[in-house]
Amino acid sequence: MPLIDDFATWKPLLRLLRAGNAERLAGSGGHVAGQIGAYGWSIPQERGFPPPGRSVRAEDMQDEFNAVKRVQRALAGTGADSISFTAEIEPTGKSVLHLLSPSPAAEPGIGNPYPGSLILVEGSVPEPWRRLPDPVPDAMPAPSADPALLERTLRTRIPDAVGATEEEIAAAEARLGVDLPDELKVLYRVTRSRWEDWGDDYEAPARVSRAVGCELFSLDDLYIADASSRPCPWRFGAMAAVATPPDAPVQGLVGSPGWIVFGDSGGGDRIAVDLTPGPRGHAGQIIIIDHEQYIGAELLADSLTDLVLNRRNEWHGDPHQDQPVAHVNIRSLRSIQAAAHPGLEVLSIGWWEDEPLSLAPITGLPRLRTLTAYPGTLADPLEIAKLTGLEFLELGPEEWRVLLDAGAVPRSLSAAAIKVHGSPHPLPIVAIANEVLALWDRPLITRTVLEGHLDPVP
Structure with missing residues (x-):
């Protein structure tokens, strides 16, 4: 070896x-x-x-x-x-x-030799991954929800299916820590969707999928799509923001303790019952969680009965509208002033050809938590010290050098990253990363x- x-x-x-x-x-x-x-x-x-x-x-x-x-x-x-x-x-x-x-405190670079995000606070995650759903005490099932009709329809479509016992359903609820809604219980009373029940009948899974409208998971494979089920590198998660417009049927979350995944679209997207709907949604509605997105889900059907009877195949809703994220660069916003507003959470300063920018317009914004700036775009990196609520900061090596030499690295940070342009020698980049890690007594890159x-x- x-x-x-x-x-x-x-x-x-x-x-x-x-x-x-x-x-x-x-x-x-x-x-x-x-x-x-x-x-x-x-x-x-x-x-x-x-x-x-x-x-x-x-x-x-x-x-x-x-x-x-x-x-x-x-x-x-x-x-x-x-x-x-x-x-x-x-x-x-x-x-x-x-x-x-x-280092266990540094995420690996993506396809390059430079360190990825530096995790300054052990176990920390970006703010959207800490966000819980808003309470929905008045949410009601949709008028289309009809457990009796759902059961009759499924038993007609898959008459020979083996259903789950009440004890098996109770065991699933105990494992998940949540009561299954009535429609989902009906579904698994008709079929528990276990491979051993199908024996040599290799067409059975396809029949079940056609009957339900998705690739159905077995009762044993139900899981809660909370935020931890959608892990994300820090530098990407820090650029995301949670937003739920007042007319949204689905809350724009990373995940929720009320999202019970019971199936798959056939392309990797998860199908779930939603017990924590948005302002215009219904308890028990069916949502689809895009495997290519870190934030949000979209409405697929008003109820499980609606999904089974009407075979919805179009998504509707937009969980990404009105996000409090701003991009200042040669293609987007042309000034920091244009990006500044009380709800701003994330500011990304990209490629810039004019004079370097002052951060004065965003000083004091109450929700600003992420700042990323392309190398050479800041007029005075020390202005960052006035941004007291930052939890993630990504800067070029020279900007980090200014902050480190002045002892002005914000202590509010939970994670940080070094923005590398071109292909500089990795050793100076690693040295800066280790200086930042040392400020939080985190393990160094060796x-x-x-x-x-x-x-x-x-």
Whole structure:
């Protein structure tokens, strides 16, 4: 088994990277960097095109596969999921390899060797993941909800189904910690949707799906789609916001203790009964939770009876309207003043070609919790110290340097990130990340230095 801190483990990969990155390695500060994970990798390696008329074959990348596989085998021996690296390689073959082991307080970068979000407060999550549903004490079932009609319809469509006993339904309720609504109980009294009940009847699941209008989960697989069921990297979650307009049928939440998932759309989107509806919704309505979104769900049917009888296949509603998120850049808002309003929670400053911007217009906003700023866009980074409610901050390396040197990093932060433009050397970025982590006494990103030699360039 190769060892991750043995230069020989990395030698085949370094040879490959040297051959494909001569210009990148030449001169002062020349380096190559990448990331190797248990199931994938990101390295600066250009791959040639196959001959005309032929597709790419595995053997076209065999050297890369072999070199990476050797590192992955060594990585498996450490128990880590990934490792980042940077290397300086001289024409003589003298090489210095820096291995950057992830910190439990730093999310991994996405396809790059730089650290992702720095988790400054252990166990913290962005504000939308802490948001609970608004109370709905007056919510009533829809007029279309008809448990008796639902049962008659389902028994006609799937007459031979094996239903759940009252004891099995009670056990599911105890596991979930919530009483199942009447329509959902009726559904599982007709069919508990267990594979062992179907035996060799391989068409049974399809019949059940057609009868119900979705891919039905077994009674044992029901689960609550609360916020923890939709995990999200901090830097993405911090950019989201919860908003529920007064005419919304569904609350614009990450998740809810009242969303009971009982099926799938067939494409990965979850189908749930909603016991915490929006202002214009009904208790027990059917919603669909988009697997490509972190926030919200959309109304699918007014009730389970409505879903089964009317076969709804269109979503309606927009959980993302009126979000308190503002983007200032060359394509969106053109000033901080235009973004500033009392309900602003998230401000993102992107690519900017004019004079750097002052943050004065957003000072004192009561709900501002996230600020991200592209490198070089701020006139005075020290203005950030006046934003006392920030829980997430993403800045370029130079802006972080200003805050660190002045002792002005906001102590209200729960997480932070370093915005990297281009492909700078990873070591200065990691050094800044470690300075930020140290302010909260969080585990640091560790660096191991290996030295060795490759064959000289002919």
